[in-house]
Amino acid sequence: MVGEIAALTVALCWAIAARMFKVLGASFSPLSLNFWKGLVAIALLLVVTQLFLPPVDLPVSAYGWLLLSGVVGIGIGDTCFFQALNKIGDTQSVLITETLAPIFTALLAMVWIAEWLTWQQWLGIALVLVSVDMVVKVRRKTQLHLFAPSGYIYAAIAAVCQAVGAVISRDILTTYTFLDAFNASLVRLTGGLLIIVLLMAVMKKRWLPESDDPARMWRMFALATLLGTAAALYLQMVAFANAKAGVVQTLIATSAVMSLAVAWVVGEKAGKATVFWSFGALAGVAVLVAAGQLAGH
Template structure:
């Protein structure tokens, strides 16, 4: 459970650094740069201290990266400019958890207790309250629904990547390999890097060229944010994420990770001075309550049963 909470913190920091690097370098360039840096960092860990590109889970981790890092992130970047970050993240986070829990139950036979589902629902409700748009969106219906479809694609990518990581850990264990979080993240980011490169090239070919001059010192100003984003997100964040999925069902891990936008709101207040709305605070408190209950679900469930003499 601790790994899930650490994932949330690292992902929240990653969002802040990603926003700053994107403002300097551009979204797609910053995204590709952070994946490249993360691949190098994770490769050093995996080949020096981990299992490298070995183990029975490698094919599954690779496909997990293609779907999660590749298709999931590409869909998210497609949703962001159309329906905005709040609604895009809301759709992604609140759909990924139940979809992952359902797929894992149907495919891997992983059962989640009723008390865990209740706590997860409380967390997702808090996220929905905090992140839901305040007013009607001033975009065309066509743009809105295309953005929603991209958001659903992002959720499916995140859910699929999580379930495939669970399958990868099972396959690795059957072959006698205990894959650490850093190695799992490395085997996963390899597939994500390939998909990101393909997506970057396709976008460059289809987007019209802009003749506006680019600042000569943009890499000098943006490199520190790219490095910080790569460390917090694809490296430490995904490493903790894979460690959490190794021992905990995705239907429990994903609701906790879904609170990362709320943690980002808090961190943005201290770092950038951006004050959160009252609704964001209330939704965040509700999500925190759900996370605390989920952490102590076993003890709480035992207490309830004892009080009811079940």
């Protein structure tokens, strides 16, 4: 159950951080925000791994796979998701990416690492994904629907990249059981940052943010990065080390539902349909956790 709890905590961290990152988007370009949060998270992880943890001796190939996981899952995947946001809006982007990523992850895990899900786990995945999709649709039904074929392609590519990054991480963490989540997160995030720096240099994007209140902006940025990048990535590695990749990716997709709780805390109200489908997602989570316990994973 450790893996499932870690995945759900990742979803909560992302739900909280997403609100702050949305505000920060007025000061940062998407790539520069990705760059700075990655850089700060790497600095935090370096402090932990160098001062508080014993050194890890991995084969060069293992480091290479983890770096590739970060390049594909964080660097390319996030960039494609940002492109989808710009072309088809957040509703369609979230629907496509968060629906396809768990399915692609489960299928790829079968092929890559022979990790098979039980029919009960597939049922839980279906319940979660349908409920999450309905929650997003209900909450965004008043928004203008945008149609740009390339946006849907970007969203699908983002889902594939998430799946590849997830399965590679799961493979390395289960192969080298002595590898801790902090060091795994550090290597993976470094790979993601390398591709982001390359993209920013090639596309000549602005590196520094612009704000009328820099002190407030950087405080919010620090909190959002701590929750949404450093803590979330560490917990994601814990999840992949202790639960099947498809299950983890599905539970992380509940961040859309977790955001409802965050909205309620800040005084926003949810309609009956949203509440109903939120309970549907919780039922799916319960099925996934129970099925994982029955399967011994």
